[in-house]
Amino acid sequence: MAGRRADFAVGRVLEVLFAFPGLLLALLFIAVFGTGATTAAIAVGIGEAAGYARLIRSQATTVVRSGYVEAARGLGHPPLRVVRRTVLPNVLRPLAALATLGVGQSVVWASSLSFLGLGAQPPAAEWGAMLADGRTFLQYAWWTSFFPGLFIVLTTLSTTVLGRRLQAWLDERSS
Template sequence: MTTTVLTAAGGHGRAVAARLPRLSSILSLAFAALLVLCVAAPQWLTPYDPLEADFLAILQPPSWTHPFGTDRIGRDVLARTIHGAHFSLSIGLAGTVISVLFGVLLGILAGQRNRWADEGLCRVFDVISSYPGVLLAMMVVTFMGNEARNIAIAVGIAGIPKFARLVRAQTQLVREADYVTHAYIYGRSRLAVFCTHLLPNVLVAVPVVATVYVGTTILAVSGLSFLGLGPQPPTPEWGVMLAEGRDVLRTAWWPSVFPGLAITLTVISFIVLGRDLQLRFERREAA
C-alpha cells in the first residue's frame, strides 16, 4: 500500500516537473508577444502620455487610476514602462543584429584554412573579450556619443567575439565533415559547397545564442542608461526610469520597481526562449 502511494506520488511529481518547462516556455512566449504589442501599439494598453506631467498627482501609489503609480512629477509609470519597451527592445535588437552579422562574417573568415587570418582574428577577439561588455560599451559611447544608434553599435561590438568564436568552431567542424569532402570529390564548386553545405550547417546554432543575447543587450542598454550614458530624461526608457526613481526610493518604491521588473522579466523570457531553441537544436543533432 505504502509502495503504491509513493509510486503514484513520484509519478505525479515527475508529471508536474515535466509540465514546468512547458509552462515557462508558454509564459515567456506570451510575455515576448506582450513586448511586441508594447512596441507596435502602446496606445492600446494605456491612455496616458508617458511625457505628460501632472503636478496634482505626484508620487501617487498604485491604484485603479494609475496601476503602476506616478513618478516625482506626476507621470504615469505604467505608460512610461510600456513606451519604454520601444527604446530598450529596439536598441537591444539592433545591437544583437550587429553582433550576429559581424560575428558570422568574421567567424567564417577565421574558420577557413588561412592560418594568418585565423590567428589575427582570434587575437582581436581576445582583446575585445578582455574587457567586460558594459565597460567596452561605455568606452564606445563615451567617444561616439549617447545616441540610440551609437548605443546599439557599442553593445553590438561587445558581442561580436561571442558569435565569431561560435561560427569559427562550427566552420572548422563542418569543413572537415565527410559530406563536404564528398561534395568536392563529385566536382561541386567551392561556392556551391559553401552555400549548400557549409553556411546552413554553420548558422544553425546562431539563433539559439542570439535569442539569449537579446536579453543581455537589453540589460546592457538599461545599465548604460542608468549610468547616464544612454537616452536622456525625459525619455521613457527603463534604465532612465530606474535612475530617476532612485532619488525617491526611500519614499516611493514603484517608480523603480516596475521598470526593474520589466527588465528582469524580459531578460528571463529571452533566456527561456533561447533554452528552448537549444533543446530543439540538441534533439535535431541527436536525430
C-alpha cells in the same frame, strides 16, 4: 593559404577583444562617440561581438573539416554551393540559440548604460533611465522603479527561456 592567414588574423583580433570585458569596450566606445540610444546600441553590439565571432569561427572550422563537406567537394560541387548549402546552415544553427540567449544580456547592458546616464537621454523612455529617475522616489512612489526593473527581469528571463527551448529543439532536430 589565404584562408589560414585570414583565420590567423581573425584569431588575433578576437584575442585582443577578449582581453577586455565587453562592458568595458562598450564604455570606451561611448566615451569616444558620446551618449545616446544609437551609440549605446552600437556599444552593446561591439561588447557582444567577440563572443559571437568566436562561436562562428569555431563552428566554421569544425564544419569545414567534417566528412560531409569533404564529400560535397568530392562530388564536384562549386565552393559557393558548398558554403551556402552545407557550411552556413550548420554554422548558423547554434548561433540562433545563442542570439536569443544574448538578447537578455544586451537588454541588461543597455539598461545599465542608461541607468548610468550613458544610454538613451530624456525624454526617451528607457527602462534603465526610468530606474535611475525613480530611485529618488522609492520611499513615496516605489512603483516608478519597480515596474521598469520588473520588465527588465521578465524580458531577460523570457528570452533566456526561449533561447534554451530553441537550443533544445535544434539539438533534438539535428540528432
